[in-house]
Amino acid sequence: MSNRIIIMSYNPQEIEAKWQKIWDDEEAFEPSDSLTQKKKYILSMFPYPSGRIHMGHVRNYAIGDAIARYYRKQDYNVLHPIGWDAFGMPAENAAIKYKQHPKKWTYENIDYMKKELSALGLSFSKTREFATCDELYTRWEQEFIIKMHEAGLLYRESTTVNWCEECHTVLANEQVEEGCCWRCENEVQLKEMPGYYLDIIKYADELLDDLQTLEEKWPSQVLTMQGNWIGRSQGLEFDFELSPQSKAKLGGKFDKYTVFTTRADTIYGISYSALAAEHQIVKYIVENSLVEDKIAKKIVAMANASERDRIQADKEGYALGITVIHPLTGEEIPVWTANFVLASYGGGAVMAVPAHDERDFEFAHKYDLPIKRVICGGELPYIDEGLLENSAEFNAMKNTKAKEKIIAFMEQENIGKGKINFKLRNWGVSRQRYWGAPIPFVHCDSCGLVPEKIENLPVALPDDVEITGAGNPLDKHATWKYCTCPKCSKDAIRETDTLDTFVQSSWYQLRFATQPSKWHEVGIDKADVNYWLGVDQYIGGIEHAILHLLYARFFTKVLRDLGYHDIDEPFERLLTQGMVLMDGAKMSKSKGNTVDPDALVQKYGADTARLFTLFAAPPQKELEWNDSAVDGAFRFIRKLYDRKSKVEHRALVEIDQSTLSKESKTARVKVYEALQKSSNVYEKSFAFNTLIAACMEALNALDKQDDLGVWTEGIYIILNLLEPIIPHVANELSEELFDRENFKAVLEVKDEVFVKDSILYMVMIGGKKRAEVEVSANTSQEEILTAAKEAGAKWLKNMQIVKEIVVPNKLVNLAVKPKIGK
Template identity: 60%
Template sequence: MQGYDPKKIEKKWQIFWKEHNTYEPQESYTKPKMYVLSMFPYPSGRIHMGHVRNYTIGDALARYYRKVGRNVLHPIGWDAFGMPAENAAIKHGVHPKKWTYENIDYMRKELDNLGLSFSRDREFATCDPLYTRWEQGFIIDMWNKGLLYRKKAAVNWCPHDKTVLANEQVIEGRCWRCDTEVVQKEIEQYFLKITAYAEELLQDLDKLEGNWPAQVIAMQRNWIGKSEGLKFLLRFDESSAKKAESEGFEVFTTRPDTIYGVTYAALAPEHPVVKRLIQKGLLDSKSVAKIEAMQNQSARMRQQAEKEGLFLGLYALHPLTGQKIPVWVANFVLTEYGSGAVMAVPAHDERDFAFAKKYNLPIKYVIKPKEGELDTSKAYTEPGILFDSGEFSGLPSEEAKERIIEYFEQKGLGEKTINYRLKDWLVSRQRYWGTPIPLIKCPKCGIVPEKKENLPVTLPEDVEITGEGNPLELHPTWKKTTCPQCGSEAERETDTLDTFVESSWYFLRYTTPRKFWEEVPFRKEDTDYWMPVDQYIGGIEHAILHLLYSRFFTKVLRDLGYVDIDEPFKKLLTQGMVLKDGAKMSKSKGNTVDPDDIIERFGADTARLFILFAAPPAKELEWSDSGVEGAYRFIRRFYERSANAQAELQQLPKIEHEKLSKEEKYARKKVYEAVVKSKEVYEKSFAFNTLIAACMEALNALSEQDNPLIWSEGYWILTNLLEPIIPHTSWEIAERFFKRANFAPLQVDENALEEGSITLAVTINGKRKTEIEVGKDASKEEILEKAKEAAAKWIEGKEIVKEIVVPGRLVNIVVKG
């Protein structure tokens, strides 16, 4: 028999699978389905170990479900628009389109080399015009429904390059290219009204409980950020109202129980009242400069910066006491939340407390603990009893919240309201490499959508990308067009869509075979059958925005009549990061491992086995060169031991289990324990490491008996169980030694499992040394006695500190000395 040659074996089967379209889903929708989807990659140029982990997990699941008779959809595509392509154009002078498609070609080969069982018929890139066409159609539908709208919003602006910057292009407040200090600039932007779905997005998280990680659900709930509270107008005193040319400003609070403790109010630097004071020249130049410095900080920077403020020379009147309250501008107040104004209660809010201490503002406590003394050296933020709160004194704080809201409503001072942290989704980008927004600016008709029959609106290729300004805005002819309503000369919108839009519906596109893509974005009968995605796999870094936007898009497309589902992803697995030397792999740290190198040296099956064996999928995985070498040795041993198998085994042999020897029974038991473990792993826990360990134990047990029938039965079963993990090797073994490759579901021989005894591992200080066989009903004392007898040579002369029996699994003896 020839030795294990992974290069030869893997190339052979990759060609076979491609030529035979082995992994295309059936278009007949009579079988039960399984839609397994890993988040698609950005074509950056090379795959990394995070890709290998993501796609190996998904591939193992897809292969398993094909074996058990499901119609499996397991597609791949490319999230192809985005800023890195423009950065490459600036740095290397290569067109984004050329850079993107060349990267796709290279990365596709890399993924092919891993033996991933993707459907190739349904592969696409989101920059393909045929994908853009349908996306632009959805955007037009949303515009017509009022779900897409335009308003002014602040952006990061580089005065030197005269361009809008994404948050990741702002490094410590400066432009990533020219190091110019970035400012905040208000320009017209497009928004999708995700807030119209805030409550449904929140409530439907309940449907995902148990199928999505609890951490992800919590993150989504916090991001949506529903809060109930009191909204009211904080009125200016007479002189301040004249100055500000306003009767007051609206505030929202979730703590109406603390309202008697208000000692100042704070406005965002962008608040209309602040702008009016500046426009009227009522603030000195030093104050204006300080406010403008706050305005030029992004929301993220302001949240991280030291709390800064400035008294505006205005006073508001407390709505219940009539006392004057000084009005400040503060960098910690954001226009994105509430009304851009807060009633500050320093005694009962840590942020307000720190600000009051810094500027020597009054601090008034109005809630005290139910038991114990009130500590006035810090803010008291827990529930308690109201005092110094007028007629509400003595009430528990929770009851007081409702009573005070009722009072405000009865007196016409304010109203109970619900607020969300979630804000509408800003989808316009002033960049070239993205989906053009299909809207037209007409001097007569205003902003109108392009006619759907004229879609797609494609990008011009004759552009120069320098990093200065938007190439579409600067193009001499592209934006010139005619109004689809009146025929007048008009201009195309030069903004492109946020790339999160493309990834918010790609999973629907996969459901329909390629031959229909010219006709529809996806067919109803296809989405009815395939959706929702049964198992979605991706990194925890996408736990909020991508998943939230995908959920929102699905609900919008439902309401537009395209689909009939509420949620896109039934189950979610978030895989952990791949680490090396304790840190996330990155080029900057110099700790990356090239998957191509691993495949070249050891083969794809080794990479796959190691990545699934090293750690459970949801946990971080620490890279280990010795672990890779160990995976290779196991596969080589597994392959080369196939010489012991009886060739041309057409069906599992019938074995009279009760007539077998102890070693033979034990070998069969270990094999069928692995069969039971496989169902639990593939369908529930995804703890592939435990399945691989069970297969390793079974192979060891098979090797310690010499019945060829037991060996052939067990070896074929292990080949079957390991096929989703090491497919090339398994297919080669199946063809060469069993003359078949139909990896079918395996039935468990209950006789092999129903032994009168059980086998337990014996470990010393956590390290496995031997094993023992005991009766199923053996007492703890009997087990320990037998374990110490078996482990005598390892514990002799040492002090036994602890004895641990894990029922059905192991005995651990802790010793010292």
């Protein structure tokens, strides 16, 4: 057969079009609605419809699709859906830039990307697809928000946001570049603004505790990150009473403030107290010129810096000229404002014990504040355990015990109490933007904040808006916000804030599980959700390790408690994939280092694109793009396709192992090694790269022999193993060679293939590899040692053997030292 014909013979375009049509016609990937079959719910995180798919998507969906197809082959009822995370800022940015309506832009992008994805031959359920900007989706989300409000989980509060006075708009952190607005370069202000919050802290304990149920199922680093993020800590809360002079200085407006500490044991070591720059007392001092102008300006600048900038900056602070009274000793303690005290945690006020806290120490050192040691031990700051000193009646007590005792004592004296604090902050869900789900509330002069009536949902976005980037288009709309109060029917104002897009991605996994025929009647169906959830395998980028996954866990639990379903955790197993890089950098349009998946599919076909992305690196790792390696993936598929000529059609023959050549035996070993590997790869490790490598080795080994039976068996198994990865060509070959019978059977490993009659032992002397000996399988340890010493005689000259180690089937290690007297 000439090479030219081989090249012509593998035609991915033709094969892929053929199979994609078959799958479409057969509706091959729609799950069954019977809720009794064994099931697998395989979900790759849904995409944001940015316009075109990128390699990160290809990777995400290639992984999910391989897993879904694997389980389908094992007769599971498989739910493998896709949808569109369709609200969000890029649509508004595009609207400003290209003068196109966000809705149009979004739905056009979805149409385009849908075509791109379908060219990859992904086995998605088509009937369950939706976009989160569909009013049918918004409708139910708004109902959930109203129910959460009824349950006391949604509240309104004022907080600081990034504000650009020029654009008259709130800026996301990513829209702030070096303290300035990304669009107009105006300096960004921090501004107080009311917003809606979901009380995730109420669920903090459950969210933390349930991480344990995910052990071994989620990557441990994600569990650690979430645990640290929730940041539960047990400590002491107490009030600092202002000294009489300070009360007077503050015009009698303040008596005291509350601080939280996890180090109650060090309370006798307090040498100052520090307040966040936005603390009410600091504000009062600045506004009433109780510090020098120069210092007031610095404090204002500090308050205006973002939290992250402040923490990253060097320690900075200013004495406020007031003092508080130590709750136990009655000493007067100076009060400072400091940039390392966060307004968002522990009330924005701390007691400072420089002797036993690194930050406090650094600050005290810089500003020459007193440092008082209260735990015996090493160099200051001393943060380890030890016995107390300078601590009145608690002296000589172990500090861990003193922690409890001091809290108990203060509770008894009614001057403090034990408290659990979380680093986790409540979830701000409102955004001053157009392209989001409207928050379904109305502001009524008589009734206050009133939820929209359920029967009036959805509160839909008006289409006729002008998006300029200045202000909130909903707020500026001529008529939209004017409405009547659902309660008293008087004139009222509609809420113009919309929901954070994380809200939509917090329940989509429940919506997918609900049969589409019910989508008009219910948001999520209890029986459906109880059957399909948790998601048996969730796949997505590591960048979502904290926020999205935590919010989705929280939302799922809340909906459970509101009676919508009975599931505790939405994602049973999680796989976090690494980024796709080019020349060591994240692919991005601005760097011009993108690879267009469309072009790749056109040139090589979807199977090659999928094979390459799974072969190039394990999914958990970053994937470095390499054009010529793609060629290699293509060559492997073509080679596999070509080898169909080696197969006896439709007939698996019985193989007599004893009659096979050495090469044929090796080939069988390689084939069965690949098979042996496969279930662990598809179900647990997801190291597709090693499975593909094993299949390549098997094919290479098959090529070195010519036994028809071994060839047939080899191709039969390899096609089965690779079908989830390269489904088009695998189905094509399997149909032609085996009537696709090899996809139906569960293949079993034949142990006799691995039986060896001799074993190669490596001989190490003094920890270095020196020789090899081949012995028959039942050789005794003594004989192996003798053989090893013989083989390594050269290195044993003048050496004394100190220790002999035999690792069965592997190696002999002889520990040696020079003979004395030589």
